[in-house]
Amino acid sequence: MINIVRKQQGFTVIEIIVVIVFLGAATVLLFMQKNSLAVSQRDDQRKVAINAMYYSLEEVFYEKNGYYPPKIDSKVLRSVDPDLFTDPNGVKMGDTNADYRYDGQNCNADQCKAYTLRANLEREDDYVKTNRNK
Numbered sequence: 508m509i510n511i512v513r514k515q516q517g518f519t520v521i522e523i524i525v526v527i528v529f530l531g532a533a534t535v536l537l538f539m540q541k542n543s544l545a546v547s548q549r550d551d552q553r554k555v556a557i558n559a560m561y562y563s564l565e566e567v568f569y570e571k572n573g574y575y576p577p578k579i580d581s582k583v584l585r586s587v588d589p590d591l592f593t594d595p596n597g598v599k600m601g602d603t604n605a606d607y608r609y610d611g612q613n614c615n616a617d618q619c620k621a622y623t624l625r626a627n628l629e630r631e632d633d634y635v636k637t638n639r640n641k
Contacts, residue, residue: 546629546630547630549595549629550628550629550630550631552595553594553595553606553607553626553627553628553634554626554628554634555591556591556592556594556607556626557607557624557625557626557634557636558636559587559588559591560579560584560587560591560592560607560609560624560636561624561636563584563586563587564576564579564584564622564624564638565638565639565640567584567586568583568584569638569640572618574618574619574620575611575618575619575620575621575622575638576611576617576619577611577614577617577618577619578601578609578611579592579600579609580592580600580601592607594606594607594626606626606627607624607625607626608623608624608625608626609622609623609624609625610622610623610624610625620638620641621637621638621641622637622638623635623636623637624636624637
């Protein structure tokens, strides 16, 4: 007599459930990481913009004029890409709820002796630059 052993083909219910749980957990982790990377990227964009404005204020504007402006925009800081005055949310510097703020200090007419340049970050404290020339 010949014994025929039949192999079962397919997956058990337990195996299918384990795979579904694993894929669900991987999907959740993927979306959490994607959001985290997006937030970090926006914060990095804000820092790049503030640094560009800061170096333009110090190395170009102050060197040429010997003072700081009471307000800044793409017309005052021509060496800065005009797009950098718009935050990652699409709000221009000086508008309500903008992530970027410039505050000219100790001003006499249109000439300021100091300033504070600030960006609101999502994951960290505000990113702040102040004048280096006194």
